[in-house]
Amino acid sequence: MKIVINVTVNQKNYELAVEPNMTLVDMLREELRLTGTKKGCGLGECGACTILLDGQPVSSCVMLAVEAHNRKIVTIEGLETEKGLHPIQQAFVEKGAIQCGFCTSGMVLSAKALLDDHPHPDEQDIRKAISGNLCRCTGYQKIVEAVQSVSEGEQTS
Amino acid sequence: MLIPRFEYHKPSTLKEACEIKGKFKGKAQLLAGGTDIIPNMKKRIILPDSLISLNGISELKSNSVSGKNRCARIGACATVSSLIRGKFLLPYSALLTGLESLGSPLIRNMATIGGNLATARPAADLSPSLIAYKGKAILCSVAGKREVSLDDFFLGPGKTILNDDEILAEIILDELPACTGSGYIKLGTRKALEISLVNVAAVIALEKPDGVIAGARIVMGAVGPIPLRATTAENLLMGEKPSDGLFAEAGKAAAEDSRPIDDFRGSAEYRRDMVRVITVRALQKALHDIR
Ligand SMILES: Cc1cc2nc3c(=O)[nH]c(=O)nc-3n(C[C@H](O)[C@H](O)[C@H](O)COP(=O)(O)OP(=O)(O)OC[C@H]3O[C@@H](n4cnc5c(N)ncnc54)[C@H](O)[C@@H]3O)c2cc1C
Numbered sequence: 001m002k003i004v005i006n007v008t009v010n011q012k013n014y015e016l017a018v019e020p021n022m023t024l025v026d027m028l029r030e031e032l033r034l035t036g037t038k039k040g041c042g043l044g045e046c047g048a049c050t051i052l053l054d055g056q057p058v059s060s061c062v063m064l065a066v067e068a069h070n071r072k073i074v075t076i077e078g079l080e081t082e083k084g085l086h087p088i089q090q091a092f093v094e095k096g097a098i099q100c101g102f103c104t105s106g107m108v109l110s111a112k113a114l115l116d117d118h119p120h121p122d123e124q125d126i127r128k129a130i131s132g133n134l135c136r137c138t139g140y141q142k143i144v145e146a147v148q149s150v151s152e153g154e155q156t157s
Numbered sequence: 158m159l160i161p162r163f164e165y166h167k168p169s170t171l172k173e174a175c176e177i178k179g180k181f182k183g184k185a186q187l188l189a190g191g192t193d194i195i196p197n198m199k200k201r202i203i204l205p206d207s208l209i210s211l212n213g214i215s216e217l218k219s220n221s222v223s224g225k226n227r228c229a230r231i232g233a234c235a236t237v238s239s240l241i242r243g244k245f246l247l248p249y250s251a252l253l254t255g256l257e258s259l260g261s262p263l264i265r266n267m268a269t270i271g272g273n274l275a276t277a278r279p280a281a282d283l284s285p286s287l288i289a290y291k292g293k294a295i296l297c298s299v300a301g302k303r304e305v306s307l308d309d310f311f312l313g314p315g316k317t318i319l320n321d322d323e324i325l326a327e328i329i330l331d332e333l334p335a336c337t338g339s340g341y342i343k344l345g346t347r348k349a350l351e352i353s354l355v356n357v358a359a360v361i362a363l364e365k366p367d368g369v370i371a372g373a374r375i376v377m378g379a380v381g382p383i384p385l386r387a388t389t390a391e392n393l394l395m396g397e398k399p400s401d402g403l404f405a406e407a408g409k410a411a412a413e414d415s416r417p418i419d420d421f422r423g424s425a426e427y428r429r430d431m432v433r434v435i436t437v438r439a440l441q442k443a444l445h446d447i448r
């Protein structure tokens with residue numbers, strides 16, 4: 001039996017009827033067509049499905065959609081504004097921190113949660129913040145540099 | 158991977174949750190952070206008819222230091238991150254180290270302390286220190302509440318003393334006596350997303366500053382079906398002055414107290430040897446932690 005939930009996604013309020021066994025990542029991708037959130041392992045291990053839940057990064061593949069009732073969610077689609085890409089997104093592009101891109105939305109959101117709390121993290125803080133997000137391509141160095149460049153204010157857009 | 162169908166309940170009080178759990182008993186599972194049960198349902202290892210979400214119950218999330226004896230009362234649904242941020246656990250260094258080494262930031266933002274105990278994984282990161290601090294658990298059902306020592310909480314891998322109709326509501330840690338310190342060491346091959354190969358929590362109390370050891374608790378994880386006390390090692394420390402030689406002897410005794418098995422993560426022999434090494438380090442950490 002479907003359950004009606006109220007959820008805020010990227011500052012928009014939705015009333016949705018969801019099956020209890022639907023995960024949050026599937027709700028975002030299939031019901032709201034927000035396919036920027038990726039689904040990798042589906043078991044909480046890779047971080048591809050990272051979203052911000054009330055500002056904190058979590059794996060949306062191990063969370064039920066019904067549990068998002070009355071919560072605020074930000075997905076990667078929520079970062080860009082009419083002015084253009086979010087500074088973290090811009091930095092990822094400029095620093096070559098994206099190869100296949102599968103981990104990128106999760107990486108960017110984990111980095112955003114870090115920078116929102118600590119605008120000037122050191123390298124270890126950055127590595128720790130993205131330690132739940134696996135990247136098969138880049139070797140992490142350019143991702144760390146991209147986040148560093150935002151914290152150092154190189155990005156102004 | 159899809160989650161098999163189930164009936165969803167979301168009570169808003171502990172009393173209501175106990176009533177639902179009492180009605181469905183073993184056919185219902187509780188849902189806290191979901192980091193253990195959701196993957197297990199996807200893998201079809203656990204197939205409950207019903208899930209009872211505990212996330213609408215604010216009393217299970219509260220945590221504070223209270224009472225005239227200044228004990229720390231931790232709601233079972235407190236997330237790992239909230240406990241790290243909360244600061245009130247600062248005196249409990251071994252527990253804090255365990256909290257900080259659990260999973261990854263994403264997992265820590267979801268995983269709860271109650272879920273960590275209830276799943277009773279032999280390698281879990283929070284149980285060794287909670288036992289070492291002589292922690293207690295409050296279990297609730299429609300019949301009432303009972304308080305149990307965490308020493309008696311675990312029965313085997315995945316098995317606890319919780320009855321089918323009970324919910325773990327709270328964990329209580331007494332205020333640490335003066336001249337007490339603790340340390341936790343997790344041995345794994347990575348810094349994040351790692352299951353312990355071996356872990357050890359140690360708490361030591363000195364009779365007075367620079368005095369002899371008046372209390373010692375050493376608990377080892379991942380080297381037996383449940384977290385194990387290294388009682389021979391503890392006894393050996395009592396009444397002695399801390400020294401490198403004494404800690405080395407305690408490490409050897411702890412290795413003898415452990416009951417590791419061979420698996421794909423490591424051999425029993427290696428694990429036993431690592432118990433020896435990290436017990437010494439956990440004791441040194443505990444000694445440094447005495448303030
Ligand atoms: C990628 C990944 C990495 C992990 N790394 C670690 C790690 O490093 N160290 C570690 O120790 N664990 C680790 N875990 C395991 C897990 O995250 C933790 O054990 C976590 O604390 C479980 O809590 P939860 O709230 O998510 O439990 P849930 O999944 O919500 O519940 C688990 C079980 O506990 C029962 N339960 C939950 N709350 C209660 C309660 N209040 N009363 C009675 N029963 C209850 C439920 O019925 C259910 O069967 C990891 C998991 C994942 C997916």
Ligand code: FES
Nearest residue numbers: 040041042047061
């Ligand atoms: S898809 Fe969610 S953590 Fe891998």
Ligand code: FES
Nearest residue numbers: 099100135136137
């Ligand atoms: S860019 Fe391919 S996984 Fe990170």
